[in-house]
Amino acid sequence: xxxxxxxxxxxxxxxxxxxxxxxxxxxxxxxxxxxxxxxxxxxxxxxxxxxxxxxxxxxxxxxxxxxxxxxxxxxxxxxxxxxxxxxxxxxxxxxxxxxxxxxxxxxxxxxxxxxxxxxxxxxxxxxxxxxxxxxxxxxxxxxxxxxxxxxxxxxxxxxxxxxxxxxxxxxxxxxxxxxxxxxxxxxxxxxxxxxxxxxxxxxxxxxxxxxxxxxxxxxxxxxxxxxxxxxxxxxxxxxxxxxxxxxxxxxxxxxxxxxxxxxxxxxxxxxxxxxxxxxxxxxxxxxxxxxxxxxxxxxxxxxxxxxxxxxxxxxxxxxxxxxxxxxxxxxxxxxxxxxxxxxxxxxxxxxxxxxxxxxxxxxxxxxxxxxxxxxxxxxxxxxxxxxxxxxxxxxxxxxxxxxxxxxxxxxxxxxxxxxxxxxxxxxxxxxxxxxxxxxxxxxxxxxxxxxxxxxxxxxxxxxxxxxxxxxxxxxxxxxxxxxxxxxxxxxxxxxxxxxxxxxxxxxxxxxxxxxxxxxxxxxxxxxxxxxxxxxxxxxx
Amino acid sequence: xxxxxxxxxxxxxxxxxxxxxxxxxxxxxxxxxxxxxxxxxxxxxxxxxxxxxxxxxxxxxxxxxxxxxxxxxxxxxxxxxxxxxxxxxxxxxxxxxxxxxxxxxxxxxxxxxxxxx
Numbered sequence: 001x002x003x004x005x006x007x008x009x010x011x012x013x014x015x016x017x018x019x020x021x022x023x024x025x026x027x028x029x030x031x032x033x034x035x036x037x038x039x040x041x042x043x044x045x046x047x048x049x050x051x052x053x054x055x056x057x058x059x060x061x062x063x064x065x066x067x068x069x070x071x072x073x074x075x076x077x078x079x080x081x082x083x084x085x086x087x088x089x090x091x092x093x094x095x096x097x098x099x100x101x102x103x104x105x106x107x108x109x110x111x112x113x114x115x116x117x118x119x120x121x122x123x124x125x126x127x128x129x130x131x132x133x134x135x136x137x138x139x140x141x142x143x144x145x146x147x148x149x150x151x152x153x154x155x156x157x158x159x160x161x162x163x164x165x166x167x168x169x170x171x172x173x174x175x176x177x178x179x180x181x182x183x184x185x186x187x188x189x190x191x192x193x194x195x196x197x198x199x200x201x202x203x204x205x206x207x208x209x210x211x212x213x214x215x216x217x218x219x220x221x222x223x224x225x226x227x228x229x230x231x232x233x234x235x236x237x238x239x240x241x242x243x244x245x246x247x248x249x250x251x252x253x254x255x256x257x258x259x260x261x262x263x264x265x266x267x268x269x270x271x272x273x274x275x276x277x278x279x280x281x282x283x284x285x286x287x288x289x290x291x292x293x294x295x296x297x298x299x300x301x302x303x304x305x306x307x308x309x310x311x312x313x314x315x316x317x318x319x320x321x322x323x324x325x326x327x328x329x330x331x332x333x334x335x336x337x338x339x340x341x342x343x344x345x346x347x348x349x350x351x352x353x354x355x356x357x358x359x360x361x362x363x364x365x366x367x368x369x370x371x372x373x374x375x376x377x378x379x380x381x382x383x384x385x386x387x388x389x390x391x392x393x394x395x396x397x398x399x400x401x402x403x404x405x406x407x408x409x410x411x412x413x414x415x416x417x418x419x420x421x422x423x424x425x426x427x428x429x430x431x432x433x434x435x436x437x438x439x440x441x442x443x444x445x446x447x448x449x450x451x452x453x454x455x456x457x458x459x460x461x462x463x464x465x466x467x468x469x470x471x472x473x474x475x476x477x478x479x480x481x482x483x484x485x486x487x488x489x490x491x492x493x494x495x496x497x498x499x500x501x502x503x504x505x506x507x508x509x510x511x512x513x514x515x516x517x518x519x520x521x522x523x524x525x526x527x528x529x530x531x532x533x534x535x536x537x538x539x540x
Numbered sequence: 541x542x543x544x545x546x547x548x549x550x551x552x553x554x555x556x557x558x559x560x561x562x563x564x565x566x567x568x569x570x571x572x573x574x575x576x577x578x579x580x581x582x583x584x585x586x587x588x589x590x591x592x593x594x595x596x597x598x599x600x601x602x603x604x605x606x607x608x609x610x611x612x613x614x615x616x617x618x619x620x621x622x623x624x625x626x627x628x629x630x631x632x633x634x635x636x637x638x639x640x641x642x643x644x645x646x647x648x649x650x651x652x653x654x655x656x657x
Contacts, residue, residue, distance in 0.1 A: 138615060145622045164637035168565065168646070175572055182579050182619060189612065190586030242558055493640055 003062065010058050013051075014173070017090055017129040018050045025122035026348045034113050041101055042119040045125070045503035049094040050085065050375035060512050063531055065520060066135070074531045075196045079135030081530060084516030085335055089132045089262055092339045095498065096254040096346050097125045099491035103350050106487035107357075112245055115157045121251065124150035128255050132262060135530055137195045137295035138139065140263060141178070144227075148174050151256060152350045154248045155240060175235035177226035184219035191216065201270040201437030201523045210274065217275035220267060221283070227260030230320055234313045234328035241312070242305035242362070246353030249305060253312050253349055254342035261319045261338060265331050266490050268323070269521040270474045270510045276326045283324035284415045291422040298429045302350040303362045307429065310347065311388070312425065315341045318419055322403045325410050332410045332517025333402035336510060340387070340399040340502060347441040347495035351377060353375065354488060357439050364433065369442035378438050385430035387499045395502035398510065545585040552578035563646045565634045569627065576623035580616045587612045 031037045059065060064083035068074060082090075101121065108117060120436025128146025134140040153173075156167050189195055191212055192203045204213050222233075229237040237257070241249055268276045276283075294314025301307040319341075322334030352362070354377055361366045371378045387394035390401075400423065407416040502509055519525065543610040552574050559571030597607040638644045 125542075142618060143623070145626075149626065149629070152626075152633075156633065157635065161637075161640045164633060164640055167633050168568075168630075168637060171626075171633065172560075172568065172572070175626060175630075179575055179579055183582060186579065186612070186615070188588050189583070190588070194586055238645070288579035 003058070005064065006054075007062060010055055011065040011067055014055075014065055014082055014133065015069070016051050017055075017094075017133065018126050020044055020051065021122040021126035021129065024121040024512075025126065025480050028119040029116065030486055037118050038105060038155065042098075044122060045094065045098045045101055048125075048129075049091075049098060052090045052094050055082060056087050056091055056512075058514060059084060061296060063522075066530055075194055075199045077529055078139050079134040079196065079198075080133040081197075081526075082133060083519045083526075083529070084512060085262075085266065085331070086132045086435065087256075088335050088339060088512060088516055090129060092258075092342050093125060093128050093132070093255055095494075096251065096342055097121070099346060099350075099495050100247050100251045100254075102487055102491040102494075103250065103353075104245075106485040107247055107353060108245055112158050115159075116153070117157050117247075120150050120153045120157065123147075124154060124251070124255070126150075128259055131204050131259050137200070137267065140267075141181055141185055144178060144181065144259070147256075147259065149179065150248045151252065152252070153236060155244050157244060157248060160243070163243040166243040167237050170240035173226055173233075177223045180219055180223035180226070184216055186515060187219070188216050192345055196530070197267065197270055198527045202531075204271055205523070212273045213272060214278055214524060217268070217272040217279060220272070221264070221279060224260045224264050225286065227257065228264070228316050229257045229260075229290075229313050229321070230316055231286045231293055234290070234294075234316075237313060238306060238309050241309040242303060246305075246349060246356070250346040250349035250353070253308070254346040257312055257316050257318075258338050258342055261316065261323065261334070264320075264323050265334055265520060268524055269326055270523055273326070273521075273523070276324070280324050280326070284412065287317045287320035287324060288291040288415055288418045289317075290320060291315065291418060292425075293428060295422050295425040299425065302364045302436075304355060304364055304367075304433060305349070305362050306432065307364070308348055308352055311348075311426070311429070312345060314422065315345070315388075316494060317422070318403055320402070321415055321419060323409060324415075325407050325412060326414060326521070327406060327410060328517040328521045329409065329514070330403070330406035330517070331520050332449055332510075332513040332515075333399070333406045335398040335516050335520075336513040339509070339536065340499070340512075343495045343498050343502075344384050344387045344396065347380070347492050348388065348500070350488075350492045350495070351381045351384065352433075354492075355483065361452075364436035364442050367437040368440045370438040373442075377484075377492070380492050381434070381438065383496050383500060385427075385434065387496075387503070389427035389430055391427075393500075393503040395499040398503055398506040402510065402513075410423065542585060544583060549578050549581045549585065552581065565638065565644045565646055568646065569630055569634060572630070573623065573627055576619065576627075580619055583615050583619070587646045 021044060027040045028037045031040055055065070059082055064081060066082075067080040069078040069080065072078070104117065104121075124147050127143050127150055130143035130146060131140055134143055152167065152171055164333055169476055173198045185195060188200065191207070192200055194200055194203060204447055226233045226236075241252060244252075289312050294310050294312070294317060298310035298314060301310060318337055319334050319523055322330045322337060354374070355370060356362050358370070360374070361367075383394065387396040390396040391397070400419070404416050404419060405475050407419070556571045556575035556578055558569045559574065562568065562571070593607055597600050597610040606635045634644070
């Protein structure tokens, strides 16, 4: 097949990453047999991944694709735009979705699957893909609502008391953020008379009242900052993310906050480039505090899920830093960082889930000895943890290096140094998991739980003094847990493998990200792409 | 008309904010729906044509200059459907979690600190 024909076909079928999951969710919703449901979801995601890989080849080979839905001309109809940034994000979400699905086969129990876990997962991916492709701000809002609604369902899958109680703050905060987004959409329409991103980019540049657009930029920033979980507005995240099943948390950690950041790096460089400069100091403060507060929160936790949830916040700080710098190189680095951090965090949550299965508790103090009982998982954890901290030659190194370089290139040394310092703290908090769950000898089971409560810290010391002294040595070296289901390990290997590959052979991905960064910051090219060559001629 | 809308929107926002800060979950939900109404009216006020013209935008029957701006209406319709669905979910969640906590007080319903149990 010729390349031109392939481009044509792909540009007409650009809605496929949205439609495949939708069809899969519908098929899954009417399928009763759990096994058939699993097959349907898996096939759907595999097809979507295949499509996105094809899309990736075409977009990075020959430029971005646009679909005008229903053949309505650009500012009037709904546009789907697949440029480098969108395609990179699509690839990330497909890979994570597939990994989470595989993990859920082995981890989720039957009851959870009866709670429509599979259809909800697919609807969430549909919303995420729609948000990545949307070329219109109101359309972006609708996709956000789709993915949020699915996430409300996923958060409550299983309906434990903790989940229901965490659901309310999660839901209310996300609703507030959507409302702010909607207010901003309405005011933006009143100001510019359009909601198409390309046309907005064109019109806002020539607005007589520049102050008004700064107010709107601030409203958008506030709305997305809640969704992304940045410094003063992240409180909903640590109270809710540890309650659902591990597969759901892994999915949320990889996608939810990142969609918020994606919306920022999609809209601001195109629509509010001048306001981004105005708001830059504010965003730098928010970014630095997000990194610091997140990692300090993580250091204080003993619940492995909560610890990792605080890490999500900390990593969003880096993304915010790249976003605030706003140059093509910085946007590219942010995109690369999103890919890296999504894969790594999902893997870490899954490993945390494996440890939790072994010990029956997410409490790190009651874990131990995994380095002997699960050497394979220990290696995987080591790699993922070092990747998150940014140690070469793993993906985190490439991501942190590029994002720091892009920040320093613009002369923002302070925030870059904060980022580097936070890396050390990240390593420290990863060492905490390593020491508690993997390295120390396993806790003796005959210590009553009450004792554990009263002396949280001293309990660790007791253990290191030698559990053999006052209990039979059945948990020491050589003790092994039951064999893990292969489906539980496969996705972790897949994600960590991707992390290592990005670190070792990151060149193509880095080049793709750079192209994506240039496309995402080039206003005239984007306008011409979406509105056609005639419109770009009118751009002053 | 614009002044009247502005006052109505402001009043709705104020009421919604007050209700959102209450501790009972039912008031919280009423506050959120009022917030949705406030935003809908705000979008309506953003119409690019005179709001009093009031001629529906039927292509071919009305000259384009006389049409009311149909886009905000479409946006509001979408927003209404979304807020309707989410309010229904929120109500169900509030009932379930209220049953679990035996209270509708947000402080009692909020999740317990997870580690120190």
